[in-house]
Amino acid sequence: MAKTLRLLLADQLTRGIASLKDLDVAHDVVLLAEVMEEASYVGHHKQKLVFLFAAMRAFAEELRGEGVTVDHVALDDADNAGSLGGEVRRALQRHGCDRLTLTEPGEWRVLEMMQDWREELDVDVVIREDDRFLCSRARFEAWAHGRKGLRMEFFYREMRKESGLLMDGEAPEGGQWNYDPDNRKSLPKGVTPPARVRFEPDAAVRAVMALVEARFSRNFGTLDHYGWGWTRAQALEALDAFVAGALPRFGDYQDAMKAGEPFLFHGVVSPYLNAGLLTAREVCDAAVAAYETGAAPLNAVEGFVRQILGWREYVRGVYWLKMPEYRETNALGADRKLPDLYWTAETDLNCLAHCVGDTRDHAYAHHIQRLMVLGNFALLAGVRPREVQDWFLLVYADAYEWVELPNVQGMALFADGGMLASKPYAASGAYIDRMSDYCKTCRYDVKAKAGENACPFNYLYWDFLIRNEEALGRNHRLAMPYRNLSRMTAERLDEIRADAARFLDGLPATYEG
Numbered sequence: 001m002a003k004t005l006r007l008l009l010a011d012q013l014t015r016g017i018a019s020l021k022d023l024d025v026a027h028d029v030v031l032l033a034e035v036m037e038e039a040s041y042v043g044h045h046k047q048k049l050v051f052l053f054a055a056m057r058a059f060a061e062e063l064r065g066e067g068v069t070v071d072h073v074a075l076d077d078a079d080n081a082g083s084l085g086g087e088v089r090r091a092l093q094r095h096g097c098d099r100l101t102l103t104e105p106g107e108w109r110v111l112e113m114m115q116d117w118r119e120e121l122d123v124d125v126v127i128r129e130d131d132r133f134l135c136s137r138a139r140f141e142a143w144a145h146g147r148k149g150l151r152m153e154f155f156y157r158e159m160r161k162e163s164g165l166l167m168d169g170e171a172p173e174g175g176q177w178n179y180d181p182d183n184r185k186s187l188p189k190g191v192t193p194p195a196r197v198r199f200e201p202d203a204a205v206r207a208v209m210a211l212v213e214a215r216f217s218r219n220f221g222t223l224d225h226y227g228w229g230w231t232r233a234q235a236l237e238a239l240d241a242f243v244a245g246a247l248p249r250f251g252d253y254q255d256a257m258k259a260g261e262p263f264l265f266h267g268v269v270s271p272y273l274n275a276g277l278l279t280a281r282e283v284c285d286a287a288v289a290a291y292e293t294g295a296a297p298l299n300a301v302e303g304f305v306r307q308i309l310g311w312r313e314y315v316r317g318v319y320w321l322k323m324p325e326y327r328e329t330n331a332l333g334a335d336r337k338l339p340d341l342y343w344t345a346e347t348d349l350n351c352l353a354h355c356v357g358d359t360r361d362h363a364y365a366h367h368i369q370r371l372m373v374l375g376n377f378a379l380l381a382g383v384r385p386r387e388v389q390d391w392f393l394l395v396y397a398d399a400y401e402w403v404e405l406p407n408v409q410g411m412a413l414f415a416d417g418g419m420l421a422s423k424p425y426a427a428s429g430a431y432i433d434r435m436s437d438y439c440k441t442c443r444y445d446v447k448a449k450a451g452e453n454a455c456p457f458n459y460l461y462w463d464f465l466i467r468n469e470e471a472l473g474r475n476h477r478l479a480m481p482y483r484n485l486s487r488m489t490a491e492r493l494d495e496i497r498a499d500a501a502r503f504l505d506g507l508p509a510t511y512e513g
């Protein structure tokens, strides 16, 4: 009787995953290995490490509860080989397995490594498609074939039709595909977001915390505010709480930012989704069910479904379509080192201090903080894409290259030259002022355009357009700002350049990642 070793990666904690589909409980062995190579290829936020190790351990226990033979290798096991390949080799020998079955990983780097296993290990290696996504890689390739620009909105409409989510026959529910124009409100005084569901670490999680503090003491972030769940039951509880408490106003305030309120009306479900504790379909179904029972309005539910059925599936498609070249793109020739403030949160730019601080404290920042503050600043300052990628890959509990990279390269930095976004998401202080309360207590004046006290986003915005005129000047979506730029006097242009140079030259950038 063939005996199969079934490898589960840290982000494959889904009972229905492809590699477990024909699991033979009587003969097969499931391997979950915590290995230093994966835990340290970037210096992950401490909360991400705790979340994943704790979730792996809990998942192993759940499988054991079903009678499955599970081999869980802890990071501090004396014989731990330190790499996935090493642990697979050891487990094959230990259990006398003649076949290795796994589900394709979410990262190019890991897939390449696994493809080599076919030669390196003397067993049959079966790599199955990851069917937890609503759009397969082949389906995305077919959609993208022959298109010049890969616009998410058109992809999303096809996904709506194929999934049947929020459809009224052939037409979109409510008559519109997209309710974004209703979804750009700032947070009015008196509107209080619901409290985030926090899960108090139990003894097993506290043991993981101690391990992470001991082995990864220099990593970014703090465990002080740790509140992630580590089981599927907890992930479902977090999802239910979001649907009941925050979803109804998710749409209205999805772009809003508020000091001291990192979660606002967001789902805070991405770590669970990306690790496999929740599936994309069930999260979308839960939101749609709230619409159908009248518990949440269409603008909120459509906005939320679009993030998952649209953006999440789309960026994954782009990642696999464009790797490995995608990592290296730098269409705007950005060459500045990442400023230290991304590591320290020590800056008098209040918006950045809050967004980096939220990231450090919670391994979380919501989309607009990531895109319009942290990403926007890196774009305007001209920070090297590879350094920005590395930062975004290590600071969030939900970060995996397949989702981080297109968001950084395509959305935040325009490093792919416009394949993903039709124009850079560059914005001056006025946008941040409109969508947040950060500017009210900032030492800079968001209305001032020039000089020491002016909001740096203001002159950096124009300096960015001046610097990149050759690459961006013919972009029709930037016609208006370039027209405004062309009307500026030579003295004003010099003033912008001088303010930007003074500010950027004064930014410390000494950290080595």
Ligand SMILES: Cc1cc2nc3c(=O)[nH]c(=O)nc-3n(C[C@H](O)[C@H](O)[C@H](O)COP(=O)(O)OP(=O)(O)OC[C@H]3O[C@@H](n4cnc5c(N)ncnc54)[C@H](O)[C@@H]3O)c2cc1C
Binding pocket: 265, 266, 267, 268, 269, 270, 271, 273, 274, 304, 307, 308, 311, 312, 313, 315, 365, 366, 367, 368, 370, 371, 375, 392, 393, 396, 398, 399, 400, 403, 404, 407, 408, 411, 412
């Ligand atoms: C520069 C940058 C880097 C990012 N890096 C990551 C990352 O490493 N991992 C990650 O999961 N998301 C990433 N995102 C997307 C998004 O910011 C997060 O998914 C979201 O903030 C997670 O919080 P939430 O669960 O509260 O999301 P909600 O706002 O409640 O949205 C619901 C879900 O939609 C999905 N989603 C929303 N926007 C996106 C998007 N642009 N791309 C893919 N999925 C999306 C997520 O699964 C999210 O959980 C990044 C965005 C930017 C601009």
Ligand code: SF4
Binding pocket: 348, 349, 350, 351, 352, 428, 429, 430, 432, 433, 438, 439, 440, 442, 443, 444, 445, 446, 455, 456, 457
């Ligand atoms: S004034 Fe400028 S730097 Fe200060 S919080 Fe507002 S946008 Fe940020």
